Amino acid sequence: PVFVASAKAPVNIATLKYWGKRDTKLNLPTNSSISVTLSTDDLAAYTTATASPAYKDDSLVLNGIPEPIEQSARLSACLRELRALRAALEQADSSLPPLSSYHVHVFSKNNFPTAAGLASSAAGFAALVRAVANLFELPQSPEELSRIARQGSGSACRSLMGGFVGWEMGSKDDGSDSLAVQIAPKSHWPTIKAAILVISAQKKDISSTSGMQTTVKTSSLFQHRIQNVVPRRYEEMKNAILNHDFELFATLTMADSNQFHAVCLDSMPPIFYMNDASRQAIRAVEELNRAAGKTIAAYTFDAGPNCVIYYQQEDEQAVLGLLRTAVPDADKWTSTNASASLLHGY
Numbered sequence: 001p002v003f004v005a006s007a008k009a010p011v012n013i014a015t016l017k018y019w020g021k022r023d024t025k026l027n028l029p030t031n032s033s034i035s036v037t038l039s040t041d042d043l044a045a046y047t048t049a050t051a052s053p054a055y056k057d058d059s060l061v062l063n064g065i066p067e068p069i070e071q072s073a074r075l076s077a078c079l080r081e082l083r084a085l086r087a088a089l090e091q092a093d094s095s096l097p098p099l100s101s102y103h104v105h106v107f108s109k110n111n112f113p114t115a116a117g118l119a120s121s122a123a124g125f126a127a128l129v130r131a132v133a134n135l136f137e138l139p140q141s142p143e144e145l146s147r148i149a150r151q152g153s154g155s156a157c158r159s160l161m162g163g164f165v166g167w168e169m170g171s172k173d174d175g176s177d178s179l180a181v182q183i184a185p186k187s188h189w190p191t192i193k194a195a196i197l198v199i200s201a202q203k204k205d206i207s208s209t210s211g212m213q214t215t216v217k218t219s220s221l222f223q224h225r226i227q228n229v230v231p232r233r234y235e236e237m238k239n240a241i242l243n244h245d246f247e248l249f250a251t252l253t254m255a256d257s258n259q260f261h262a263v264c265l266d267s268m269p270p271i272f273y274m275n276d277a278s279r280q281a282i283r284a285v286e287e288l289n290r291a292a293g294k295t296i297a298a299y300t301f302d303a304g305p306n307c308v309i310y311y312q313q314e315d316e317q318a319v320l321g322l323l324r325t326a327v328p329d330a331d332k333w334t335s336t337n338a339s340a341s342l343l344h345g346y
């Protein structure tokens with residue numbers, strides 16, 4: 001027999017950035033973080049997992065290309081944890097098929113440009129964990145599964161639930177309290193939207209995993225960030241979301257993106273993720289907010305030059321209109337914008 005289950009997981013974009021690990025094996029972070037889930041079908045990872053006593057080994061096929069599974073410690077960690085949960089179920093109920101002893105084949109694809117640096121690993125690992133959890137009929141909640149997805153990629157833990165999501169760093173060495181929690185569902189604030197300005201589809205120079213280690217080791221500004229800034233900002237941003245306070249949410253989001261890129265610059269050797277076009281997008285948003293007389297848009301950048309802009313539905317014309325004219329690389333913006341209408345939503 002072959003047992004089959006599928007799952008889909010969305011991309012999330014952090015508004016309070018995860019940057020730094022206190023445990024590189026378990027992906028335990030040095031600070032809590034917050035993200036908004038981009039809940040459009042056009043930006044998601046789709047995964048099917050199958051298990052069979054006939055399989056000789058575990059395997060992973062990503063966008064049609066077989067991946068060398070034995071090299072991926074992250075994937076093995078997720079499968080090991082999921083199998084342990086399944087084994088506990090089988091022990092309690094001997095009528096269940098012994099899936100925990102079968103090898104698993106995983107097929108995953110995403111429908112957005114992986115190279116565009118749009119958090120593909122977050123959606124990918126979240127979909128993988130959800131699909132295998134479905135296959136094993138695990139009763140665990142999204143919070144509990146987030147503990148497993150985190151071991152695939154830290155930011156993946158925030159892609160197991162929709163809406164506004166917090167990842168609480170936790171303090172235990174085994175990571176059992178380092179989990180994602182939903183701050184509010186999408187329906188709490190349905191008018192928030194995101195547009196993605198693809199400035200470069202090139203792969204980033206320095207992976208998040210190695211970049212953040214350089215920062216942890218070398219940046220003194222980073223110590224200030226994790227000790228004095230993020231703990232308070234986490235509470236402030238959470239409350240801004242709960243109170244539908246867009247101006248505060250937007251201001252904190254931009255400040256946090258800027259500080260994240262500042263600690264990258266404060267690392268040795270320095271890490272540059274933004275480029276001239278990124279800075280142009282920042283200036284365009286600043287100008288937009290100045291002209292509006294209030295903060296109607298917020299930019300944020302992850303470990304790459306591409307810009308995500310959060311705004312409210314009522315300001316869509318103003319936001320997309322100005323960016324189209326202000327960002328000089330008109331071709332890219334226009335073509336991106338065609339997909340941006342696909343891409344926005346949250």
Ligand code: DP6
Pocket residue numbers: 013014016017018019027033121122152153154155156208209302303
């Ligand atoms: C800048 O989750 O990709 O996007 O845990 O090593 O897989 P690993 O790193 P990853 O880092 C994401 C960093 C970020 C900020 C964020 O998403 O919070």
